[in-house]
């Protein structure tokens with residue numbers, strides 16, 4: 001098999017957001033092998049898996065500032081629901097090294113959030129220490145997303 005055809009595939013689609021950007025519903029379609037970076041949300045989220053399976057690993061910031069695994073890695077199979085929030089643990093990673101549990105088929109997860117996740121201020125944790133701020137949005141060329149603030153507006 002050609003290496004380029006084995007590239008990880010991961011897409012996010014905004015399925016719903018109300019007029020005040022509350023409770024957005026985002027569909028994540030996982031191809032083979034992808035994983036998110038370790039990241040936070042700043043709001044609660046419920047994660048349901050209608051198809052396939054997803055691996056989820058929670059993290060926490062230790063007293064010294066390093067990011068460490070918190071609890072066991074979970075395998076969310078079809079029908080499972082997981083939760084993250086600033087109260088129960090807000091930092092996690094999803095994907096094959098923690099995301100799609102399968103290397104050869106698509107998995108889908110549906111995420112409902114307690115507030116806008118496209119707003120600035122969220123963080124990724126790229127190494128064992130430190131954080132980097134990012135804006136997630138739901139960029140794609142298939143469905144329009146008026147809440148996408150992950151890139152500059154074409155309207156000035």
Ligand SMILES: [Fe+2]
Pocket residue numbers: 039041092094
């Ligand atoms: Fe997440």
